[in-house]
Amino acid sequence: MIVFSTSDKGGTGRSVTSCNIAYRLCAGGRSVAYLDFDFGSPTAGALFEIGGVEQGVPEKGLHSYLTHGSEPVARVDIRAATDRPALRNIRSRTGQLVLFPGDEGGAEFNGIDDETDAVVGRCITLLAALEQEFDVAVVDLSAGRSLAMELALRATASPHLSSATVRWLVFHRWTRQHILAASGLVHGHHGLLAGAALWGHDKKKFLENLRYVRTAVPRLNKSVDGVYRGAQAAWLTEQNAALKALASRHLIGATSLLGETPVEPVLQWREQVILDTDVANKIANPETAAAFDELTARLIDTEYWEQF
Ligand SMILES: Nc1ncnc2c1ncn2[C@@H]1O[C@H](COP(=O)(O)OP(=O)(O)OP(=O)(O)O)[C@@H](O)[C@H]1O
Ligand SMILES: [Mg+2]
Known part of the structure; x- marks a missing residue:
């Protein structure tokens, strides 16, 4: 399974939540x-607390691989490399947890023009190989309508990945601005759905695999x-109800929610x-661990995804 984590705004909690899901899957x-x-x-x-890799690797990171084809692409065994002893010692029957880091001082793609097909081709090769090697590949995209997003849409439209289960998670904070932004990212101009259709995905199927x-x-x-x-309690309850109504109106209500x-x-x-x-x-609240557990369980629960 390939899971793309995205968000319209930055700082939504996309990476932290995705890392915690990856850890719990493992x-x-x-x-x-x-x-x-x-x-x-x-x-x-940095999230996995790997000394020296906090801002990517000096060479052979994902950006180098995609742009120049430098191989082998860097990989870091998180449990072996983390500075956090408790993370090193997690019990796991079979699970590997491997980070494919970006390049230190990396840059967003400027626009994949002439080289587009080659970049998309390398992305397909990598995702197809990792989909075979791992049970789940979690891909943390940049915020907004990035070229990483376009790359993900184009690669997964390829026949080489047609048998892979591909899921999209759209992260947002529980505020008016974030609700509108997340809905816009999916349903708006140049949004995910429009992009999916443009690159040959079936819109209905695509939405069924997005939460x-x-x-x-x-x-x-x-x-x-x-x-x-x-008064404070009453105001908060009212605001929460208003946010729920706003989310429903913008097609991101309870029925399309993976969790919170x-x-x-x-x-x-x-x-x-x-x-x-x-x-x-x-130190941490049990409710937070329970929330990460629930997100993780739902993400891989086929019945949950098929009920929509
Ligand atoms: N449940 C939570 N409670 C409190 N803070 C949180 C929670 N989830 C995430 N955060 C914090 O919010 C901040 C932004 O999170 P994170 O870096 O994961 O977001 P992001 O969407 O990946 O941002 P960027 O666009 O910069 O990559 C971090 O400081 C993170 O620890
Ligand atoms: Mg992030």
Whole structure:
């Protein structure tokens, strides 16, 4: 399975949530590849706490591979390379967790023009190989209507990947601006759906394989400092209802939702993988780990995806 993580806005929680999903897939025994397709800001190494790879690798990263075909493409065994002992020691029956980092000082593609076919071809080759080697390949794209997005759409339209299960996750915060932006990314001009149709995907099938993830959603019944009461509680309930109505009107309501994550103080302070030990030590909230577990379970639950 190939999973593309995208968002319209930056800073939505796309990378942190995707890393946590990748970790939980691996802890559940699956082999997982994590591809940093955020070419302009390849910081996945930092999330997995891999010293020296926090901002990508000096050579043979994904950008070099796609633009010049430099091989073999760099790969980092996350459990062997992480500086975080508890992540090194996760139990996993069979699961590998491998990072395919971007290039240090990498740049967004300027526009894939003359070289387009070659870049798309390399992307197809890589994704097809990783789809065979791993149970799940998670691809973290850049925010917005990026060339990484175009590349993903074009590569997955290829007959070489026609038998692969491909899913899209669109991340957004639980605010008016983010709801409109996420909906626009999918349904708007030059959006994902238009791009999918342009590159030969079936629109209906494409949408059936796309879900939204709401990140850092504040809880109504409990603030960081205590419990909401009176006018404040009433206002928040009203705003939440208004956001739900807005999301439904913009086609990103409950029926197209994969799930949501609560506001997590650990993640507000530090981008990282939330481990069971963080919860056991009462550093991270159990609700956050449960939310990541639910997202992970749903992502690979065929019945869940077939009910739509
Ligand atoms: N559930 C959460 N609660 C609190 N903070 C969160 C939560 N999820 C993510 N964050 C924080 O939000 C910030 C942005 O997250 P992240 O870097 O994953 O977003 P992104 O969409 O990948 O951003 P970019 O577009 O810059 O790549 C980070 O500091 C992250 O730790
Ligand atoms: Mg990111």
